[in-house]
Amino acid sequence: MEPHDSRDLDGVIDGVARALTSTELARDLRPVVARRIASRPPWIAGWRAGVMAAAIAAAVVAAIVLRPRPATGPSRAAMAEHSAPATERSAAAPLVATRDDAPTPPVNPRARAAVHRQIGGDGAAAQNVIEIEPVAILPLREDRAPAPAQARIEIAPIDVEPVRIRDLGDAAE
Amino acid sequence: MPAAGSIGCVTDDELVRLAQAGDAGAFDQLVVRHQAAVFRAALAALRVPEEAEEAAQDAFLRAWQKLGSFRGDAAFRTWLLSIAWNRALSRRRSMVTWFARRAPIEAADRMGGGGKGLLEALHEQDLARHVAAAIEQLSPKLRDALLLAQSGEYGYDEVAAMLSVPVGTLKSRVFDARRQVKRRLAALGYVSRD
Numbered sequence: 387m388e389p390h391d392s393r394d395l396d397g398v399i400d401g402v403a404r405a406l407t408s409t410e411l412a413r414d415l416r417p418v419v420a421r422r423i424a425s426r427p428p429w430i431a432g433w434r435a436g437v438m439a440a441a442i443a444a445a446v447v448a449a450i451v452l453r454p455r456p457a458t459g460p461s462r463a464a465m466a467e468h469s470a471p472a473t474e475r476s477a478a479a480p481l482v483a484t485r486d487d488a489p490t491p492p493v494n495p496r497a498r499a500a501v502h503r504q505i506g507g508d509g510a511a512a513q514n515v516i517e518i519e520p521v522a523i524l525p526l527r528e529d530r531a532p533a534p535a536q537a538r539i540e541i542a543p544i545d546v547e548p549v550r551i552r553d554l555g556d557a558a559e
Numbered sequence: 560m561p562a563a564g565s566i567g568c569v570t571d572d573e574l575v576r577l578a579q580a581g582d583a584g585a586f587d588q589l590v591v592r593h594q595a596a597v598f599r600a601a602l603a604a605l606r607v608p609e610e611a612e613e614a615a616q617d618a619f620l621r622a623w624q625k626l627g628s629f630r631g632d633a634a635f636r637t638w639l640l641s642i643a644w645n646r647a648l649s650r651r652r653s654m655v656t657w658f659a660r661r662a663p664i665e666a667a668d669r670m671g672g673g674g675k676g677l678l679e680a681l682h683e684q685d686l687a688r689h690v691a692a693a694i695e696q697l698s699p700k701l702r703d704a705l706l707l708a709q710s711g712e713y714g715y716d717e718v719a720a721m722l723s724v725p726v727g728t729l730k731s732r733v734f735d736a737r738r739q740v741k742r743r744l745a746a747l748g749y750v751s752r753d
Contacts, residue, residue: 395749398683399740402690403709409608411598411615416590419619420583 571635579626586626590619593636596712597643600721603706604647614650618643637720640713644721686749693743697736704732705740 571592577585597618601611621642629638694702707718708729719726 395741395744396737398686398690399694399705399737400709402687402694403706404711405687406606406691406694407599407603407706407710407712409602409611411595412608412612414591415594415598415612415616415619416587418616419590419623420587422616422620423583423586423623 572631575626575629575631575635578623579629586623589622589635589639593639594619596636597639599710599712600640600643600707601647601650603710604644604651604703610650611647614647615643617646617650621646633720637717640717640721641723686744689744689747689749690740693740694736696743697739701732701736701739704729705736708733 569588571589574585574589578589594615598611598615601614601618602608605611605614618639622639625642629635694705697705703722704718707713707721708715713721715726715729719729722729724732
C-alpha cells in the first residue's frame with residue numbers, strides 16, 4: 387500500500403466528510419412548507435393539539451360512564467301493557483294468589499332504582515304512570531272452615547283418704 | 560411586504576419581524592434563503608436525502624409555529640439551524656430510518672478522482688470508500704461534529720450552537736474524529752509518511 391502524506395489523509399477525510407453532506411436539495415421547499423403551514427394554523431402547536439385531544443377524549447369517556455344505563459328489566463311500555471289486564475281483573479274479581487303462579491325472575495336492584503328515579507324525577511312522565519291498585523288477599527278456602535272449638539281440659543278432684551302406714555303392712559316396704 | 564426587486568436587501572431580522580406580524584410572504588423569503596443550509600444540517604444527521612428533506616420541512620414548520628417566541632438573542636439562521644438539528648435528531652432516533660441510510664458509499668463513489676488517470680482514480684475511490692466507512696464507525700458525537708464542521712456550510716460558532724456545546728469542545732471533537740479515522744486507515748495499510 388502506498389504511504390500517504392498525513393496532510394493528504396486530512397484532505398481526503400475533509401473531502402469525504404463534505405461529500406457526505408453535499409447532496410443538493412432536490413426541490414424548492416417553499417410551496418410544501420407554505421401548504422403545510424396553511425393546513426395547520428400556528429396556534430395549534432403540538433402540545434396544545436395533544437391537550438385538546440386528551441380533553442375531548444376525557445369528555446367522551448365521562449359522557450359514556452355517566453350516561454344512565456338502560457334498564458335490564460321490562461320497559462315502561464311493556465310494564466304498562468302487563469299491568470293493564472291486572473287492573474281490569476282486580477276490578478272484576480279479586481285475584482287470589484296460588485302456589486301455581488310462575489316464579490318471577492329476580493329483579494336487578496340497579497334497574498329497579500333507575501325506573502324509580504325516572505318516575506319520581508320526571509313530572510310529565512309521572513302523569514303517564516298507571517296506578518296499580520292493591521291486590522286483595524283472601525284466605526284460602528280450607529282456611530274459611532270454622533275453626534274447631536277450643537278443647538278444654540277438666541281436671542277432676544281426686545279424693546284422698548288418710549292411710550296409716552302400719553295398716554299397709556308388707557306393701558309399704 | 561417589501562417589493563420583490565428589493566428583497567435581497569432586506570435583512571433576516573426585518574423579514575422575521577414581518578413574519579411575526581403574520582406576513583407569510585416574508586417567511587417564504589426566509590425559507591428560500593435558508594433551505595439549503597437547513598437541508599444540509601439534516602442530511603449530516605440522517606444521511607438519507609428524502610429523510611433530510613422531510614426533516615427540513617418539519618424544521619420550517621416548527622420555526623413558523625415558534626416564531627412568536629424568537630426574540631433575536633441569536634441570529635435567525637443559528638436559531639433555525641438549531642431547530643433543524645433537533646428535528647433531524649428526533650428522526651434519527653427512529654431506528655428504521657437509521658438502518659436505511661445508504662449515502663456514505665454513494666458519496667464516496669462521487670468523490671473518486673475527477674480528471675485523474677484511471678489507476679489513480681480507482682485508488683482514490685478505494686481510499687474514499689475506506690474513509691467513508693471509518694467515518695461511519697465513529698461515535699455519533701464525533702461523527703456529527705466532523706460532518707457539520709467540514710460541510711463548508713457553517714462556521715464553528717453555528718455548529719457549536721446546533722450541538723449545544725462550546726466552540727472549544729467542538730474543535731476537540733473534530734480533532735478526535737480525525738485521529739480515530741486515521742487510526743482505522745492505518746490499520747488498513749494507509750500509513751502516513753511522517
